[in-house]
Amino acid sequence: MKNDFRLRFRKFDNIRASNELKIKTLSRIKNESKGVRVMKGKWAASIATLIISVFALTYVYSTWGVNNKNMVTNDKYELVAVNSKRELISMLNKKYREQNGGFRLFGALEGTKKEAAADTAQNHSNTNVQVEGIDESDIVKTDGKYLYVINRVKNEFNILTADKTPKNVYKLSGKDLLNQKDAKDFKDYKREIYLNEMFLYEMGDKKYYILLSTVNRYKDNQAIPEGPTLREKISIMPIYYGEQTTLVSIFEFNNEHPKIIKQYEISGNVLSSRLKEGKIYLVSTKGFEYHILKENENAIPYYIDYGNDVVKKEVDINNIKYNKNDVQPIYTIITSIDIDKLQLENQVVLGYFENMYMSHDSLYLTKLKSSYEENKKSSNVATDVAPIFYYDKTVVYKFELGEKIVYKKYATVDGMIINQFSMDEYDGYFRIATTENKYKDNKNITSSSVYILDKNMNLVGNIKDIAKDERIYSTRFVKDKLYMVTFKQVDPLFVIDLKNPREPKILGLLKIPGYSTYLHPYDENNIIGFGMDTGEMEGRVVNKGMKVALFDVSDVNKPKQKASIEIGGKGTFSESLYNHKALVEYKKYNLYAFEINETKYDDSYMLEFSGLCLMEVKDGKISIKAKVTHDGLSTSQEFKYYGGYRGLFVDDLMFVISTEGISVIDLDTMKEVYKGRI
């Protein structure tokens, strides 16, 4: 019998993951790491909608009768302060026992950050950020004089001169960031430091750069046991023994001589960070070893202050807040560091948050809550299966930014959000765009909504049921308007009027093939959409190459697609599609630079070009000005990974930086004037 089974089971060999599935999975992973959730079930179809909507600020008190059912009025999700360490630990331990140590997954997401917006007057490019005046950290930056570059593959930080032949003036390896210093508690630990992202900051004539790195500490005896065969090891799920922190290193940089001013280490991995008016805001997440905790362990989030002494301090227990109905073994730590005063403040919340949005006054954290209700009444379809109403809610927690970070209030809205661009604050109103999946009458209904909340997080206006059967692919709030792309078969661009927060309305929509995953305001009348072109294959919709489209929204009632280009064939991919910082804008020349991995047009998925694409958007036209690659830069036989292309602009030059090299393009001639290793 055994042999027969074996033989029959060989048929399982024929089940193979298709290339399409693999690529789909990869692109989902790339989206997921930014908090995007792809709809289950039907694979999305092929046209997206751009919606533009507006809020006005004329208060119409008579329209107060908005559907308050969308708001949870009880304190189901309210945060309260922890009273004592003992209370906190016993609460977590109780949770652990309840769950019996089951298989749990919680991991830190990749950080998402942004920096000050570009200004036409400036002679250099800046990191592409969501909110003007609030910087987001990135791997490359320039101040117009120097290029600051983090190379994550080599774990190196370099400063180069921003001229035709860039000269390396400073080099630092991530592992040397802390020298020999460490906290007493970590005496027996080994340590690894990985450079992550950075900020630049200028104050008067002082110039600073701030490096954010991940520190991983582990005990030597927990190193990988060699020897036993894989099958003997099969039962062991990896439990993470290491201790991860975020190292913030503040350097002063004058006359090409960097001087370290201060270093802090904060529990957890960065979810997102910002720099606003000399203050760094950092949201980090720290899961802890899921076991019965004792009081002397690293159970409470801490920070390490590197001064004359190295001091490790636990966060003040009164600064930890939690939701009684949702105790999760993970901390989210909001830290602010004042660069001038070198002061640090913490606020900790128990639980994991997927997305962070920060305005000039507030910081918002969001969490997705999925729940379901059984409906016993209509269970006539199948005897043992009760129909279920399944719904997603997004809980938004608002923190006010002042001297201290203070928890203000929370609100819940129906549906899920895709990323930080789903949220915005304007004139004291918080706006959020969500996609809802409802299950009703044996049908899955998908639609999108926009909610407007006042500064106390009370709902004042909303639009529901936008674009049935489609989900949001991108949103961009521009003052009192919202541009939204939803997608199923066609790509409709909606213009929604949010001028009156109590009466938002849809102004116009445009349907075109393909969809945008990122919307970039070009000027008052134009929006650029970065996304994918789509086509049909055997009845399903598949992605084709990358698509960049220019939308004319001067007539909000009739948005138009003015121009568009497609780049590459199936499988073409650009980091800018899910990471807005991978797109660099240089307004002075109307240029846009982004990495592109371009495949052949013949559906072969064969990579044809990998490098940086330089695109011009001017006079209603989109054209590709140059494509720069560093392939073959190294003559050695050794395998090199070329990737991570980013552009930086200074004066009339573009610097193309990759993991292996740097090249310089003269923007007037579009010729490469320098190319070298980095």
Place this chain on the structure above:
Amino acid sequence: MATINKDKLIEELIERFGDDILRICYLYTKDYSQAEDLFQEVFIKVYKNIDSFNNQCEVSTWVTRIAINTCKDYLKSAWIKRNILFWSVEEGEKNTNTENEVLNDIEKDYILSSVLNLPSKYREVIYFYYYKDLKTKEIAAVLKLKESVVRSRLMRAREILKKELKEGLAYEE
């Protein structure tokens, strides 16, 4: 770990273990398009947790365990209840021709389809024992069960199959 490394790594993992993971997902769900969805879930989880993988076990084992857990969560979840109904009304996605052939071949196979019709606790032991060729001790480790439980499930599964197959096809041992 740098994102770049993670991205490269996940591609490799999908390449190396993709087929096996899809098979496991199919084994648990018996629905090809659902298996494809779960396949994606599995690798998303793998990606999110690459940083915490510490080489305490083989990567293959780690990925397999994530797949098993994902499938079991799926089977337990309310979601499936909802969708069983849903799909009964609206047919699931159409598979491509090659997939159809493969699936037809499997479904037509009387023995294999009997295996697939076993309760999942029996299905999984049969799969690892006969297809993946693991020893009972190893299966116990993968499934986090006592070895004795695995043995008794295997026996029970064989009894059920024997009975069913005899009734159906006059199957001889």
